Amino acid sequence: MTRTIEADVCIVGSGVSAAMVAERIAGERDASIVVIEAGDETLPLNKRYPSRDRFLRYGESPWPHDHLDDQTAAGPLQSRSMQVGGLGMHWGGVTPRFSPEDFRVKSLYGVGNDWPITYDDLDPFYQEAEERMGVAGEQGPPEIDPRSKPFPMPAIPLTYNLAILKEWAAKAGIPMWSQPSAKNSVPYQGRSACCRNDTCFPICPVGAKWSPDFTWSALRKAGRVRLLTRTMVRRLVPDEKSDRIAYALAATQDRPSEPIHVRAKTFVVAGGYTWSSHLLLLSRSSRFPNGVANRAGLVGKYLSGHRNVGAYVSLPVQLFPGINEQHSLVTKKFMRPRKLDRYVRHDLRVWESSVGRSPRLRDDSGALLLGDALLDDWRRRTRGEGTARVRAYYDVIPARESELTLDDTARNRWGDPLPRLTFRDADESKALRGHTEDTIRALFAEMARVGDGKIVRTSVDDFQDHPAGGCRMGSDPSSSVVDAWGRAHDHENLWIAGAPTCVSGGCANATLTFAALSLRTASRIAADLPMRAAGASSRAGNA
Amino acid sequence: MPRLSRRTFFAWLGAALGTVAVSDRLEGAVAAVAAAGLDPALLRALAGAILPAEIGADGATRAADAFHDWVAGYRPGAELLHDYGVAKISRAGPSPMLRWGTQLARLDRAARARHGASLGALSAGRRRALVADALAGDAVATDLPGDPARARHVAVGLLAHFYMQPEAIDLAYGAEIGAMRCRPLAKNPERPVPLRRRAGA
Numbered sequence: 001m002t003r004t005i006e007a008d009v010c011i012v013g014s015g016v017s018a019a020m021v022a023e024r025i026a027g028e029r030d031a032s033i034v035v036i037e038a039g040d041e042t043l044p045l046n047k048r049y050p051s052r053d054r055f056l057r058y059g060e061s062p063w064p065h066d067h068l069d070d071q072t073a074a075g076p077l078q079s080r081s082m083q084v085g086g087l088g089m090h091w092g093g094v095t096p097r098f099s100p101e102d103f104r105v106k107s108l109y110g111v112g113n114d115w116p117i118t119y120d121d122l123d124p125f126y127q128e129a130e131e132r133m134g135v136a137g138e139q140g141p142p143e144i145d146p147r148s149k150p151f152p153m154p155a156i157p158l159t160y161n162l163a164i165l166k167e168w169a170a171k172a173g174i175p176m177w178s179q180p181s182a183k184n185s186v187p188y189q190g191r192s193a194c195c196r197n198d199t200c201f202p203i204c205p206v207g208a209k210w211s212p213d214f215t216w217s218a219l220r221k222a223g224r225v226r227l228l229t230r231t232m233v234r235r236l237v238p239d240e241k242s243d244r245i246a247y248a249l250a251a252t253q254d255r256p257s258e259p260i261h262v263r264a265k266t267f268v269v270a271g272g273y274t275w276s277s278h279l280l281l282l283s284r285s286s287r288f289p290n291g292v293a294n295r296a297g298l299v300g301k302y303l304s305g306h307r308n309v310g311a312y313v314s315l316p317v318q319l320f321p322g323i324n325e326q327h328s329l330v331t332k333k334f335m336r337p338r339k340l341d342r343y344v345r346h347d348l349r350v351w352e353s354s355v356g357r358s359p360r361l362r363d364d365s366g367a368l369l370l371g372d373a374l375l376d377d378w379r380r381r382t383r384g385e386g387t388a389r390v391r392a393y394y395d396v397i398p399a400r401e402s403e404l405t406l407d408d409t410a411r412n413r414w415g416d417p418l419p420r421l422t423f424r425d426a427d428e429s430k431a432l433r434g435h436t437e438d439t440i441r442a443l444f445a446e447m448a449r450v451g452d453g454k455i456v457r458t459s460v461d462d463f464q465d466h467p468a469g470g471c472r473m474g475s476d477p478s479s480s481v482v483d484a485w486g487r488a489h490d491h492e493n494l495w496i497a498g499a500p501t502c503v504s505g506g507c508a509n510a511t512l513t514f515a516a517l518s519l520r521t522a523s524r525i526a527a528d529l530p531m532r533a534a535g536a537s538s539r540a541g542n543a
Numbered sequence: 544m545p546r547l548s549r550r551t552f553f554a555w556l557g558a559a560l561g562t563v564a565v566s567d568r569l570e571g572a573v574a575a576v577a578a579a580g581l582d583p584a585l586l587r588a589l590a591g592a593i594l595p596a597e598i599g600a601d602g603a604t605r606a607a608d609a610f611h612d613w614v615a616g617y618r619p620g621a622e623l624l625h626d627y628g629v630a631k632i633s634r635a636g637p638s639p640m641l642r643w644g645t646q647l648a649r650l651d652r653a654a655r656a657r658h659g660a661s662l663g664a665l666s667a668g669r670r671r672a673l674v675a676d677a678l679a680g681d682a683v684a685t686d687l688p689g690d691p692a693r694a695r696h697v698a699v700g701l702l703a704h705f706y707m708q709p710e711a712i713d714l715a716y717g718a719e720i721g722a723m724r725c726r727p728l729a730k731n732p733e734r735p736v737p738l739r740r741r742a743g744a
Contacts, residue, residue, distance in 0.1 A: 054621075056723065057613060058635065059690055061624045067632070077630040157731040185728060195725040202624055206725070320735050322712055322722025327731075359706040359715070361699065362685040368678060370671050374702065375595040378715045463628040 003260045007034040007226070008529065010248055010264035012233045012279065015086025016511060017498030017518040018270035019212035023132060024522035026224035029529040033225045034262060035216075036250055038232040038275075039083035040065045042213050048205040055203065062203040063089055068253075070412045071232075073274055073404075075421030078467050084229060085212040086272065088511075090202040092326065093182045093209040095135045095512040097126050099335040100146070101345065102506040105395070111343045111428055112397040115503045116475045116484040122516050123148055125523070129515035130180075133210040134188040137180030144175070144332045153185045156194065159323040161352035165388050166329055168315060169350060172450045176329035176350060182210040182512075189214075200326045230254060234414055236267060236283040236292050236494065244493045245292065256413060266525055270497040270518065273303065277404045277470035277500060278419045293471070293488040293496070298481050300404035302472050303423055304505035305464025309346075309440040310391040312355045315453035319386025321354035334392070334443075335507055343428075344436045346394035347508045348443075353389040356456045357382050387456065390447065392440045395507040396464060397429035404470055423464050466510035468502035486521035497521045581644045583611055585651055586701070588663035592670035593698055594705055595714070610691075610704045614640050617692060636692065643697035650677060674698045713738050 008031035011018050022033055043051055043063055051062040066089070067080040079087045100119035105112045130137075131152045138155035139147050155178035158166065162178075169176045183200060184193045194208035207214065219225040230253040239246040248262040269276045277300040281291040293299055329350040337345065359378040361369055369377050407420040425433065441458055448455050474480025477489035486501050488494040498514040501521075506513065590607035591600060598606065621635045653673050654662040662670060678696055687694075687703045694700035705711055709722045718735035 055624060058617060058621065058692075059623050060618070060621045060635070064622075067625070069632075072630045074630070076628050078627055080625050080630060080632060157728060159731045160734045163732060194728050196728060196731070197725055198723050320716055320718055320720050322709070322720040323735065324731055325722075358686060359702075359711070360686050361702070368675055370593045370674060370698075370702075371667070372595050372597070374593075374706075375597075375715065378706075379717075382715055465627070 001258065003258065005034055005228075005260060005262045007032040007262070007264045009033045009266045009268065009525070010262050011035045011268045011270055012248065013037065013086060013269070013271040013275065014084050014212060014216060014227065015270065015272060016088040016091075016212055016515055017272070018086075018268070019088070019215040020129065020132065020515050020518040021268050021270060021497050021522040021525070022219055022225050023215050024128075024519055025526050025529065026219055026222075028532060029526045030532045031529045034264070035225050035227045036231050036233050036248065036262060037084050037227060037229050038071065039068060039081075039086075039229065041229055042066070042084045042089050045207050048203055048207075052197070052199055052203050052205045055199070068232075068412075071418070072410075073419040073421050074407055074410065075419075076423060076463050076467075077274060077421060078272075084216060084227065088212040091211070091511060092201040092509075093204070094328075094509045095130065095133070095137070095180045095182050096330060096332075096347070096508040097180075097516075098122075098506040098508060098510070098513050099332050101336055102395070102504065102508075105343075105345075105397075105504065109340055109343050109345075111432075112395075112426070113474075113503050116473055116480075117520075121484075122513075122520065125516040125519040126512065128519050129512055132215075132519075133182040133512075133515065134184055134191070135180050135182050135512070136185035138178050140177045140330075140332060141175050144336050145177075151180065153188060156181055156183060156185050156324075156327050158329070159327065159352065161319045161321070161323055161386070162327065162329055162350070164317050164319065164386075165350050165352065168317070168388070168451045169329065169331070169447065172447045174331055174333055174348065174447070176331045176348075179328045179330040179349065180512075181327070184208045196324050198322075198324055198326050228252075231260065232414070233262070233279060234282065234416055236269075236279065238285070238288065238292060238491065243491050245491050251414060264493075266493050266495065266528075268495045268497055268521070268525065269500075273467045273470050273499045274404065274419055274421065276496055278406075280471070281404075281406050282416055293481055293490050293494060295490050296478050296481065298400075298472065298479070300470050301400050301402070302398045302469045302503075303402040303404060303421065303464075303467060304398040304469040304502060305396060305423065305467040306393040306505045306507050307396050307464055308391055308393050308461045309437050309444075309458065310389065310461070311441070311444040311458040312353055312456040313388045313390060313444065313448045313451070313453050314356060314456050315386055315388055315448075315451045316384065317386050317451075318384055319352050319388075321352050321357070321386075323352065325352055327351075332508075342435050343432055344394065344439045345507050346392040346436075346440060348390065348392050351389040351391075353387040355387050355389065357385070357387055388453075390444055392443070393465065393507045393509070394436050394440065396505060397426040398469060398504065399424040399426040399429075402426075402469070423467070464505065466499075466505060468499040468505055468510060468514070471496040471500035472503050473501045474503070485524040486517065487524070495521055495525060581611060581614055581640055581697075582647055582651075583608065585647045585662055586611055586697075588661075588665075588670060589647065589650070589674070589698060590701060590705075592667045593674055593702060596667070598714070606705045607701070609708075610701050613691070613704055614638070614643070639692050639694070639697075639700060643700060646677065646697045650674065653677070 014037040054060045055062040066083040103115040106114045136153040137151040191207045235249040250260040283292040402424040406417040410418040471481040497518040586607040590603040623633045651662045691703040
């Protein structure tokens with residue numbers, strides 16, 4: 001028997017983007033909102049210290065039941081996380097903005113594609129995201145780190161170690177400052193300040209780091225949303241007589257063979273870069289043989305991200321690893337070149353590290369170290385010397401064939417094909433890769449030189465981080481999936497929020513950008529909904 | 544610290560062997576090993592020899608007992624943190640308890656055979672020599688394993704466990720860093736104060 005749920009707005013997913021959309025709409029509009037999450041409830045805050053303890057002692061995942069065993073992807077999946085809050089439950093909490101250049105790489109540098117929006121279009125939504133999450137930060141030099149308004153909280157104070165490393169970077173002509181982070185430097189919105197437990201990734205045990213569950217708790221307590229867990233949306237079904245989406249076909253884990261129809265005036269797909277495109281492609285029918293929102297054939301295409309080059313640098317400075325290892329310095333100096341002979345743009349972050357200075361069992365001659373000898377050896381290698389970790393995310397231009405497709409050889413419990421992910425650099429990016437990585441390695445070498453240090457090791461991670469794309473935005477429906485606000489070109493009541501709408505991956509941690517894009521999408525959706533009257537009673541979707 | 548009960552030992556044995564239940568025949572066959580278990584007294588004797596002398600006898604006892612508790616709390620098959628970029632879910636391997644208990648008992652037998660006394664009755668130097676001999680036959684890596692459970696020998700596991708503690712980091716740096724502990728954010732800019740010696744250490 002089919003169960004029907006009706007609401008004004010149906011949001012698919014419950015991660016960062018979904019939380020931003022729901023909070024924005026619920027806060028100012030009179031609309032019933034139902035949120036559909038495939039996974040389970042997340043671990044409550046009062047159980048996070050014991051869970052963190054198991055992680056520290058045994059490496060166990062601190063998030064029990066945070067994925068579905070049969071819901072995975074072939075290829076580089078960012079995370080298996082599927083629970084209330086999504087990947088946002090174990091993110092690192094780091095919130096830089098993209099730079100203005102990220103949105104205009106074609107116009108400025110002749111590579112890739114411009115976005116249909118500018119940094120100035122997104123600026124107010126960046127600010128809103130920072131205020132909703134609670135971001136602690138300080139502005140860097142205004143000419144390289146523009147802001148129109150201050151951060152909602154003071155910056156996380158630089159540690160003793162980072163202050164030394166900031167001076168080191170300055171010697172190399174690199175201005176660096178405290179990394180903006182969605183971690184409370186002071187109590188904020190009922191959550192405590194950070195106390196340097198230093199396990200931000202994967203779990204903050206005190207709630208100082210923002211995660212979507214706090215937003216959901218407040219919205220549910222206020223009766224502003226109805227959140228269905230353990231419920232998978234399997235298809236979006238268009239109306240028979242128009243291109244509007246009529247309902248979302250869903251099923252619960254507990255009663256997998258009983259269909260649920262979620263009928264809404266507006267649908268927002270906020271499942272991230274994998275599950276958003278996946279849902280659209282699954283929604284095949286005779287009228288839409290390639291899935292919904294896919295007349296241009298671009299759903300799942302242009303998957304993007306950034307690649308990282310890292311190094312560890314040994315320096316003749318006394319550092320004390322462990323003061324606050326997950327906090328870092330950041331600069332945008334290399335994201336904002338005015339003129340380039342060849343395109344290279346990247347961020348730069350610096351952390352304290354203990355690499356190369358850990359206790360060991362054998363000394364340089366191979367002799368076994370036991371008792372006092374082991375500790376003495378460790379002490380000798382940490383006196384007067386320290387290690388800095390440096391890392392640059394560089395911009396990768398995606399190929400059209402950087403894609404998510406349906407894998408008919410792998411299916412979930414409902415028989416739906418699972419996704420296959422393949423990231424591919426555009427030819428122009430492939431041609432630049434060697435030059436890009438050499439340029440960054442040369443920068444690290446120069447930093448080591450000015451600090452009288454030496455490179456311990458460098459690495460390049462082939463994995464493209466903060467993946468995005470698959471439903472890229474654009475003004476032309478023949479070359480994009482959604483418009484500049486996230487509305488699907490093909491279906492007027494279908495919106496895609498956050499990461500999938502990105503045109504490129506930029507060269508900085510992208511979660512704040514995903515959040516800002518989601519708020520911008522929500523603002524446009526909200527414009528068509530009636531305002532909430534002051535003191536209005538709550539409305540959530542009915543059953 | 545009381546020795547492991549027979550019932551608890553066989554629960555662990557089953558977990559270590561990846562079986563749900565241990566048959567009566569298997570129970571009889573491993574009874575000799577079960578009698579040794581992960582002997583807390585032997586662990587303390589081992590700790591007293593291979594951990595730094597400056598932590599004192601009390602410190603070595605605390606470290607040995609903490610390691611015993613760590614082994615007791617290990618959950619074979621537990622889901623591990625799934626890293627970014629990897630779809631595969633990894634799980635904890637079998638408990639190292641059986642392997643380590645056997646090695647500990649072997650060290651004690653070697654002590655009796657070579658010196659006519661139990662491991663705990665020997666000087667720290669002689670205990671260390673026995674450990675070095677036990678490790679000589681293995682390709683011991685240069686670094687301590689980040690996960691003590693991966694240590695091939697109980698001595699290395701004990702060292703890995705001790706040196707991953709925030710107290711060991713403080714000892715090495717001679718400063719109260721307090722890594723991974725809840726500490727006031729406002730003290731971020733301060734150089735960690737010199738370590739105060741614990742009474743009895």
